[in-house]
Amino acid sequence: MDNLLKLLRQNSRLTNAELxxxxxxxxxxxxxxxxxxxxxxxxxxxxxxxxxxxxxxxSVTAFIELxxxxxxxxxxxxxxxxxxxxxEVESVMLMSGSYDVLVTVTGSNIREVxxxxxxRLAAIDAVTATATHFRLRAYxxxxxxxxxxxxxxxxxxxx
Numbered sequence: 001m002d003n004l005l006k007l008l009r010q011n012s013r014l015t016n017a018e019l020x021x022x023x024x025x026x027x028x029x030x031x032x033x034x035x036x037x038x039x040x041x042x043x044x045x046x047x048x049x050x051x052x053x054x055x056x057x058x059s060v061t062a063f064i065e066l067x068x069x070x071x072x073x074x075x076x077x078x079x080x081x082x083x084x085x086x087x088e089v090e091s092v093m094l095m096s097g098s099y100d101v102l103v104t105v106t107g108s109n110i111r112e113v114x115x116x117x118x119x120r121l122a123a124i125d126a127v128t129a130t131a132t133h134f135r136l137r138a139y140x141x142x143x144x145x146x147x148x149x150x151x152x153x154x155x156x157x158x159x
Contacts (some may be wrong), residue, residue: 004033009143013045049144060134061106062113064121065099067129076100079126088116088134099131110134
């Protein structure tokens with residue numbers, strides 16, 4: 001199943017027939033393995049990798065570091081679940097290091113993201129500090145290279 005997961009990570013639009021040929025197994029086996037992975041909660045969903053700067057040149061993505069006071073009964077889980085419930089939030093991760101939680105948010109402009117940090121995240125009692133970093137450019141996302149429109153004289157090709 002590791003090879004199946006690797007192929008799905010690279011391109012989740014591959015058909016069962018294509019996957020079967022690549023893996024040397026039957027379509028029915030592919031369908032069964034995918035159903036099992038979904039039932040086990042290993043596959044959580046399928047998504048497209050979007051070049052946000054091409055889709056909306058004015059959008060901004062922010063990575064927000066939070067220092068959080070863990071709660072007495074739930075540790076970081078309750079706060080992380082609260083933050084994950086916000087519609088603006090794309091991801092929430094518990095981290096090791098100098099901060100506790102990393103939140104990813106994409107907004108239509110810097111002011112919108114700043115407002116979200118100030119009004120929603122910083123207002124949570126357990127949040128003791130925030131640091132917001134704005135993505136300037138993406139080169140690779142979820143294992144997929146995101147290339148600029150400019151091509152060099154060597155004819156670089158991005159898949």
